[in-house]
Amino acid sequence: MxxxxxxxxxxxxxxxxxxxxxxxxxxxxxxxxxxxxxxxxxxxxxxxxxxxxxxxxxxxxxxxxxxxxxFKGLGASYAIHKILQDNPDITTFCTATDGNHGRAVAWASRLAGKKVVVFVPKDTVESRIKAIESEGAVVINTDLHYDETCEIARATSLKEGWQLVQDTAWKDYEEIPALIKxxxxxxxxxxxxxxxxxxxxxxxxxxxxxxxxxxxxxxxxxxxxxxxxxxxxxxxxxxxxxxxxxxxxxxxxxxxxxxxxxxxxxxxxxxxxxxxxxxxxxxxxxxxxxxxxxxxxxxxxxxxxxxxxxxxxxxxxxxxxxxxxxxxxxxxxxxxxxxxxxxxxxxxxxxxxxxxxxxxxxxxxxxxxxxx
Ligand SMILES: Cc1ncc(COP(=O)(O)O)c(C=O)c1O
The missing domain is CATH 3.40.50.1100 (Rossmann fold)
Structure with a gap:
């Protein structure tokens, strides 16, 4: 390249x-x-x-x-605000992150009084994990790369009935990334x-x-x-x-x-x-x-x-x-x-x-x- x-x-x-x-x-x-x-x-x-x-x-x-x-709180907070307007009964948000987006989702979920689970890829440093946990999130280290971690967050959210708030889009998952943008x-x-x-x-x-x-x-x-x-x-x-x-x-x-x-x-x-x-x-x-x-x-x-x-x-x-x-x-x-x-x-x-x-x-x- x-x-x-x-x-x-x-x-x-x-x-x-x-x-x-x-x-x-x-x-x-x-x-x-x-x-x-x-x-x-x-x-x-x-x-x-x-x-x-x-x-x-x-x-x-x-x-x-x-x-x-x-800066990531700008996207997560607005997306969560809009999601909850349409669906206030959501109990748990979920995301995959290399740090900043996860902290932002955890912060916005806490403000909304919701639970949150955050998946992090391998090599995520302790201080960034601690910052996410300090917002009340459960953090799970997948020991995988970012793209694979996103896939785990997607599949687990589907299985558990959690609301995924991901800052990247793929086929059939574009609405929430659009709100983040x-x-x-x-x-x-x-x-x-x-x-x-x-x-x-x-x-x-x-x-x-x-x-x-x-x-x-x-x-x-x-x-x-x-x-x-x-x-x-x-x-x-x-x-x-x-x-x-x-x-x-x-x-x-x-x-x-x-x-x-x-x-x-x-x-x-x-x-x-x-x-x-x-x-x-x-x-x-x-x-x-x-x-x-x-x-x-x-x-x-x-x-x-x-x-x-x-x-x-x-x-x-x-x-x-x-x-x-x-x-x-x-x-x-x-x-x-x-x-x-x-x-x-x-x-x-x-x-x-x-x-x-x-x-x-x-x-x-x-x-x-x-x-x-
Ligand atoms: C500090 C910082 N800058 C820039 C970016 C890039 O954002 P994007 O992943 O939307 O390209 C990120 C993403 O996590 C970030 O944490």
């Missing part, structure tokens, strides 16, 4: 049930009704921008979201007034880290819907060893990637892309790249040890995926073609989303104490 793929985006939102659900939802109204709701900060990193020779760099810091240390719209919409209050309110380039691609698809839907052909350029970033979207672009259809599925970017360590995300991703991605873990480590240090007057940001291994992709793309001499394709200049404004804080504190401390 190559390290990147340059896509000829159609810039046309596919018309289907998923995109209809996103269009017809107003998740931000629901989120604003929660007592814990607050818009997450948008941080401007001029020092980092100078270092990489671009106009400015902005980071929306989702580590502050709902006190959950990651609709829930993610909140933070893209929050950004609008924040960006419009900037002296130069234009974002030229957005980097999106991807696991199954639900979040990237939600972002792409937002940018296509809001800005059409004037949308920012979009780069999708995946771990080297779990690059299902890149593999799918290369194959011309949704496939599982080759790879060891060994990466510190646990939230992005997924197999086949979500069925209902793939068409949206294809329609609005300019470039997709895969990166080695070293770039995630470097990105964590860039945010933790600020440049100039920049503010410190504490970001986790998956949270920095976008910035890690940017660093790879800006520093690799073989990627000049990507910089040219994206038209990156000293005036380009770049946006990243820090989608998680330090959810594995042991590894985080190791990374910030080691020099490259």
């Amino acid at each position: 190559n390290e990147y793929f340059i896509n000829n985006a159609t810039d046309t939102i596919p018309s289907n049930n998923t995109t209809n659900v996103i269009r017809n939802s107003k998740a931000i109204d629901y989120h604003r009704s929660l007592s814990v709701y607050q818009s997450t900060p948008l941080v401007s990193l001029n020092g980092l921008a100078r270092k990489y020779n671009v106009g400015n760099i902005f980071v929306k810091d989702e580590s502050y979201r709902f006190g959950l240390n990651a 609709a829930g993610y719209q909140t933070h893209f919409q929050e950004l609008e007034p924040e960006i419009h209050s900037l002296p130069n309110p234009k974002i030229d380039l957005v980097f999106l880290q991807a696991g199954v691609g639900s979040w990237a698809a939600s972002a792409i839907w937002y940018y296509l819907n809001r800005y059409g052909k004037n949308r920012p350029k979009i780069v999708v970033v995946e771990p080297n060893e779990a690059a299902g979207i890149l593999a799918s672009f290369e194959a011309g259809k949704r496939v599982s990637p080759d790879g060891t599925f060994k990466t510190i970017m646990a939230g992005l360590n997924c197999g086949i892309p979500s069925s209902s995300s793939w068409d949206i991703i294809k329609s609005g991605t300019d470039i997709t790249i895969k990166i080695k873990d070293e770039f995630a480590e470097q990105a964590i240090r860039e945010l933790y040890y600020p440049n100039g007057d920049d503010q410190r940001i504490v970001a986790g291994e998956s949270g920095v995926g976008g910035l890690a992709g940017f660093i790879a793309l800006m520093t690799n001499p073989d990627m000049q073609i990507l910089r040219d394709t994206l038209g990156i200049t000293t005036h380009t404004n770049v946006l990243f989303y820090n989608t998680e804080g330090a959810t594995d504190p042991i590894n985080f401390n190791k990374i910030i104490s080691s020099k490259p």
